[in-house]
Amino acid sequence: MDIDELCRHPEYRNYICCSHGLAYAGIKLEAYTRNGLKSIHRTAYSKLAGKQPCTQRCSEVYPRQISSWCETCRVWRKYLCDASNLQNIYFEKMMSWNWPTSYESITPYFLPQSWANQDFQDISTSCHIWDNCKNIFMIRQHVLHNLRECRNTFIAHNPRLRVTDLEKAKVFDALKDLFKDADVMLHIDAQDCLSELDRIEKGDMLSNSLKSIFEALSKHSDNIVHLQNIADRLMESQNDLHSAVEIENERHVQVIDTNDEIKDEQYQIQASVRGLEEKQNEMERNLRRYHERVINMIMMKEENIGNKELVLNFFMSHRFLIIFIAIIAIVLSICFNYYGYKD
Ligand SMILES: [Zn+2]
Incomplete structure (x- = not known):
């Protein structure tokens, strides 16, 4: 589906006008719908007053065992079933404990079981309520029938999103009949509503709406471009x-390689340092041995010097001189004796 082409198509504009008209009717008749429900609730309350409030959430706890419900829920259920035109009423999703205090809580009595929408501004929801409340809403049946038929055929189940001029006329005739219905007219300013409906049918409001939509789309498009730029920059x-x-x-990776190389070099340096330390130790040992040797030699030398001094002292002592003189004297006496005999 080409959206641009569709938006320019007159039948699409008709579709939008019809949809707008139905939405307008739903909003305008919300008070009418609520007032009808309030009326049912008020009457029920006046007849069933004085009962104890429900304390066991009957419809939730016993959805199919009505006999287990409290008296309050049972009498309210009986009254509301009688007030509805629907034959099959399901209580699973209802809140029976709220019936005496909230008129909105009785709405499911007047809607089909599968009907999830409980919006009082929705024209389709309102049609069900108008149709299913006994003796409350007095809208003529053919008006209600036409309205539903138009809504379902031309708007709700119309995937083409296009409405011919004839179909559009049918829709607005049905809406005008609704606003002109005697029962409805009691709750609205019919003249004002019909004038507004006329403007919607002519598309006056649509032009402004479409202009706003296109402006919004244009702004949206700018935002998308802006976001795209941001996305590109981010990319x-x-x-x-x-x-x-x-x-x-x-x-x-390079740092790791360098680190490994440094570690290797460090390892080699450590190995060299260890080698140097061993050599230093060996040299220290050698030096120690050399020192010991030198000390020994010095000691030995000192010892020799000591011995020489001892001998010298001996020779230089008085005792040595006496002995020496004695020996000389002995030798001289021997010589004298020898040579003396000879002579
Ligand atoms: Zn109860």
Whole structure:
């Protein structure tokens, strides 16, 4: 479906006008619908007053065992079933404990079981309520029938989203009949509603609405372009970041390699230092041995010097001189004796 082409099509504009007209009727008749429900509730309350409030949430706890319900819920159920034109009423989703205090809580009595919408501004929901409340809403049956027929055929079940001029006329005739209905007229300013409906039918409001829609779409489109630019920039940033991460990873790998090399060199240096330490230890041992040797030699030398001094002292002592003189005297006496005999 080409949306631009569809928006320019007159039958699409008819569709929008019809949809707008139905929505307008639903909003305008909300008070009428609520007042009818309030009337049912008021009458029920006046007849069933004085009962104890429900304390066991009957419809929720015993949805199919009515005999287990409290007296209040049972009498209210009986009254409201009698007030509805529907034959099959299901209580699973109802809140029976609220019936005496809230007119809105009795609404499901007048809607089909599958009907999830409880919006009092929805024309279709309102049609069900108008049709199913006994003796409350007095809208003529053919008016109600036409309204539903038009709503279902031309709006709700119309996937083409196009309405011919004739179909559009049928829809607005049905809406005008609704606003002109005697029962409805008691609750609205019929003349004002019909004038507004006329403007909607002519599309006066639609022009402004469509203008607003197209302005919004244009703004939306600008926003999308802006967002796209941001997304592009983000993508570029992401790519840059990705590249930076890759470069950083490469650097990291290089740093790891360098670190390994440094570790190897460190290991070699440590090995060299260990070798040097061993050599130093050996040299220290050698030096120690050399020192010991030198000390020994010095000690030995000192010992020799000591011995020489001892001998010298001996020779230089008085005792040595006496002995020496004695020996000389002995030798001289021997010589004298020898040579003396000879002579
Ligand atoms: Zn109860």
